[in-house]
Amino acid sequence: MHNDLIVVGGGPAGVMTGFLFARAGCSVTVLEKHADFFRDFRGDTVHPSTMEILHELGLLERFLQRPHSRVDRAEIRLAGRDWTIGDLSHLKTPAPFIAFMPQWDFLDFLRQEAAAYPGFRLEMQSPVAGFLHEGGAVTGVRLTTGRELRAPLTIAADGRSSIVRRTGMLELETLGAPMDILWFSVGKSGKGGGALRGSFERGRLAVLIDRGDYWQCALVIPKGGADELKTKGLDHVRQLVAEAAPDLDLGEIDGWEDFHLLSVALDRLRQWHRPGLLAIGDAAHAMSPISGIGINLAIQDAVAAANALAGPLAAGKDVNPLLGRVQRRRLFPTGVIQAAQKAAQDNVIGRLLKPGSPLGKAPLPVRLLDRLPLLRRLPGRLVGLGIRREHVRSPEVRPG
Numbered sequence: 001m002h003n004d005l006i007v008v009g010g011g012p013a014g015v016m017t018g019f020l021f022a023r024a025g026c027s028v029t030v031l032e033k034h035a036d037f038f039r040d041f042r043g044d045t046v047h048p049s050t051m052e053i054l055h056e057l058g059l060l061e062r063f064l065q066r067p068h069s070r071v072d073r074a075e076i077r078l079a080g081r082d083w084t085i086g087d088l089s090h091l092k093t094p095a096p097f098i099a100f101m102p103q104w105d106f107l108d109f110l111r112q113e114a115a116a117y118p119g120f121r122l123e124m125q126s127p128v129a130g131f132l133h134e135g136g137a138v139t140g141v142r143l144t145t146g147r148e149l150r151a152p153l154t155i156a157a158d159g160r161s162s163i164v165r166r167t168g169m170l171e172l173e174t175l176g177a178p179m180d181i182l183w184f185s186v187g188k189s190g191k192g193g194g195a196l197r198g199s200f201e202r203g204r205l206a207v208l209i210d211r212g213d214y215w216q217c218a219l220v221i222p223k224g225g226a227d228e229l230k231t232k233g234l235d236h237v238r239q240l241v242a243e244a245a246p247d248l249d250l251g252e253i254d255g256w257e258d259f260h261l262l263s264v265a266l267d268r269l270r271q272w273h274r275p276g277l278l279a280i281g282d283a284a285h286a287m288s289p290i291s292g293i294g295i296n297l298a299i300q301d302a303v304a305a306a307n308a309l310a311g312p313l314a315a316g317k318d319v320n321p322l323l324g325r326v327q328r329r330r331l332f333p334t335g336v337i338q339a340a341q342k343a344a345q346d347n348v349i350g351r352l353l354k355p356g357s358p359l360g361k362a363p364l365p366v367r368l369l370d371r372l373p374l375l376r377r378l379p380g381r382l383v384g385l386g387i388r389r390e391h392v393r394s395p396e397v398r399p400g
């Protein structure tokens, strides 16, 4: 089977890349190692910048028909009360809010829309084992089954543990993250509501995502601290959760198997490409969950890659001289967001997670944002639309 493009990984970056290149008339195979998209640890936030792209592609209306909830203000609970720290409602964009949609629904939506283009193939349960090389260039992939696929371009969209990182094919620069996350879910006791709640109570930090009939919860813990927590026992962890989110009903949590440890990383590749290969999304730059922006950056990378490469690739041109353009375009917004995430990690979360450092008073920026509605628009704009947002410029070859 002929491929213009092979995409490793069926996350937000990979499926969107498959969609856009197939839309431009390329023959694309996206390879995803899992059998389905159903994994709770994936983030759920679809930001205005992503919905603007869906609008440009004519997909926004259908996307918003899928079940989701909407948030146009960011609130945190800090030092005993709720503070409003961001406002997106003023944004001049087709969808001025964050849509919370389980990521498996979002990916399923993109897959369904991509299926309209004859060049799109998504193969599930297809783990890639490594790359094929010829004369210093990547020429395709080898699956764990031994099957080989060849294409003039391979895009690595296989996330934070990408093969390009594990094998040292592209050099990694680590920025560091002071925290890990314990992920768990509990039933709703009828109390509470809203799509997202953050709580910094008494030096504990928990984030709660509303999934309809249950809460998906993240307890933020110091980096590498899971073993120590295990030694202290389950009751200790239940106590930490109860301190962070006092109105959560923890009745169903009765074993360690109810918790999943997620390692948080903040890093990026020094160079995102080499002949025949381009890395995008978390494979190129692992994002911290702070501000829930990683999915949206991954989507913007896919748009930038398609803008630069899809037309020439569909026309059979050599795209190697163009690969550097994608990194040049995306490095600046990635670097700015990572710097902001690192500042938040070091100055707020890292300090908060140190033993014996409960936050008695909200920091000045939080108090100012809460008091001044106009000021709140600034974080709303940064988080909602990001920096150097992408617009779809890749061509469409209409099916049929």
Ligand SMILES: Cc1cc2nc3c(=O)[nH]c(=O)nc-3n(C[C@H](O)[C@H](O)[C@H](O)COP(=O)(O)OP(=O)(O)OC[C@H]3O[C@@H](n4cnc5c(N)ncnc54)[C@H](O)[C@@H]3O)c2cc1C
Pocket (backbone or CB within 6 Å): 008, 009, 010, 011, 012, 013, 014, 031, 032, 033, 034, 041, 042, 043, 044, 045, 126, 127, 128, 129, 157, 158, 159, 160, 161, 162, 163, 181, 262, 263, 264, 265, 280, 281, 282, 283, 286, 287, 288, 289, 291, 292, 293, 294, 295, 296, 298
């Ligand atoms: C705890 C946590 C919570 C987060 N919450 C949010 C949030 O709410 N909002 C947000 O925007 N961002 C969030 N993020 C960040 C976000 O998850 C990532 O930035 C985003 O998923 C990156 O998308 P991606 O497509 O590049 O990579 P991924 O989503 O990691 O997708 C990579 C895909 O590649 C597949 N794969 C891996 N290896 C192979 C292989 N060898 N062969 C085939 N397939 C392979 C994987 O199965 C996966 O489907 C969070 C991150 C963490 C750690």
